[in-house]
Amino acid sequence: MPAATNPANHDHDHCIADALTRADALCAERGARLTALRRQVLELVWTSHRPRGAYAILEDLSQREGKSAAPLTVYRALEFLVEQGLVHRLESLNAYIGCAAPGAVHSGQFLVCEACGNAVEIDDPRIRAAIDTIAAERGFQVDRPTVEVRGRCTDCQEKTP
Amino acid sequence: MPAATNPANHDHDHCIADALTRADALCAERGARLTALRRQVLELVWTSHRPRGAYAILEDLSQREGKSAAPLTVYRALEFLVEQGLVHRLESLNAYIGCAAPGAVHSGQFLVCEACGNAVEIDDPRIRAAIDTIAAERGFQVDRPTVEVRGRCTDCQEKTP
DNA sequence: GGCATGATGTTATTTTATAACGTAGTCAGC
DNA sequence: GCTGACTACGTTATAAAATAACATCATGCC
Incomplete structure (x- = not known):
């Protein structure tokens, strides 16, 4: 256990x-x-x-x-x-x-709460799309995009508002 | 020098x-x-x-x-x-x-070439907007977003296509 | 000048990660 | 089953990145 x-x-x-x-x-x-x-x-x-x-x-x-x-x-x-x-x-x-969704394509995006330490994988296509767009504009070939957003999760905001 | x-x-x-x-x-x-x-x-x-x-x-x-x-x-x-x-x-x-643009607000976004090692700061509002949107949807309060995209820059793609 | 504050020096230690080399499973094909 | 190749694992040592604790020095303000 x-x-x-x-x-x-x-x-x-x-x-x-x-x-x-x-x-x-x-x-x-x-x-x-x-x-x-x-x-x-x-x-x-x-x-x-x-x-x-x-x-x-x-x-x-x-x-x-x-x-x-x-x-x-x-x-x-x-x-x-x-x-x-x-x-x-x-x-x-x-x-x-x-990983929250192994097997699926994932680009590694996380919301990390600095209070409780929990990290949630988001893998949102909109972020990926934005990155791809900007990279394309600059002729940059994307291999591994890393997105790690530090902040406070809902629970922790409620605890100390 | x-x-x-x-x-x-x-x-x-x-x-x-x-x-x-x-x-x-x-x-x-x-x-x-x-x-x-x-x-x-x-x-x-x-x-x-x-x-x-x-x-x-x-x-x-x-x-x-x-x-x-x-x-x-x-x-x-x-x-x-x-x-x-x-x-x-x-x-x-x-x-x-x-930092490429000190003084200005920056959210720390980079395109990092794995071939030549150069890193370019992009700070594109579209990426930031995408992050903010998703965070808002989840009630996550953004503090410090980190975006580091690994890949190949234009020059290095030309060198070894 | 004297004092408070912030910057730097010094030594030791912690945390994170890898190198180099050897041993032992595991599986394919015979 | 045996052999050989490959992969996983064990062991020891070391590198790389970061911080802790405390002393000393510089700077600006009164």
Whole structure:
């Protein structure tokens, strides 16, 4: 049973289970190897809806395994998960978060609350379209657009208005 | 005389001089202290149009001064410059770049070429508008939007099509 | 001049990430 | 089943990026 699941009023265990199920399906479909280690790291990334640092995951992993794992263990698993689109890296936080819609095309857009730390993936086509338009005007060939918006989520605005 | 100025066909010395002049004016206007050290770090950030890491700047600074400076020296100067809007931090690169339009409101948008390393500040209102729209729809209060688009600039596309 | 404030110096440490090399599973084809 | 190639994982060391804590120095104001 994973720790610290119910941050608000939703069944986070369900989020985790869902994410793992989708990951299993996607990797099977692609012939990618979602090994026990990688699966476990994915689960630890999904501990909450807050982006998690590699070393936080490392600590959890060490605790679970009863022995201290090496940073590379986690970084390699994360690399795989990011490649498969199961996890995103938040550049402005040096942290990782589970992808809300793996399998679908995603361009990596996030609303990050500076109060509670939660990050919500938005992937809105309008932002992507705006970026594509401007890039086209300048002859710039887009490869990987990163959008990370810091601010305050609705809940946190209500708490301290 | 700064090193490695003319990357392409523009007078980069002019870019640097310009940036310093504007910085002087802005800081004077605001009563902010652009000290010799900070001014020098700003100049080193402007070495090229490629984002530069703090430690690269540190190295240059040490060389200029003839003695090795401490990381904090550079980080503190950079912090000041970022606060004043004279320099931006590129989150996805852990690097810093001179602001193209200090004084004006800017939301920090960049096109970063993965081939030549150059980064161009765009600050396009359409991207900002798209972000604001989506944030408003979700009740998210925007504080600091970060947009960093990786890809290939026109020049580099021509070189290897 | 004296004092408050802000800037810089110095040393140590933390956090994040990668390099280099070796071992051990895993799967395909025979 | 065996072999060989490939991929994943373990281990140790190190690099890169950033900050903490505290001392000292400069600057501007009264």
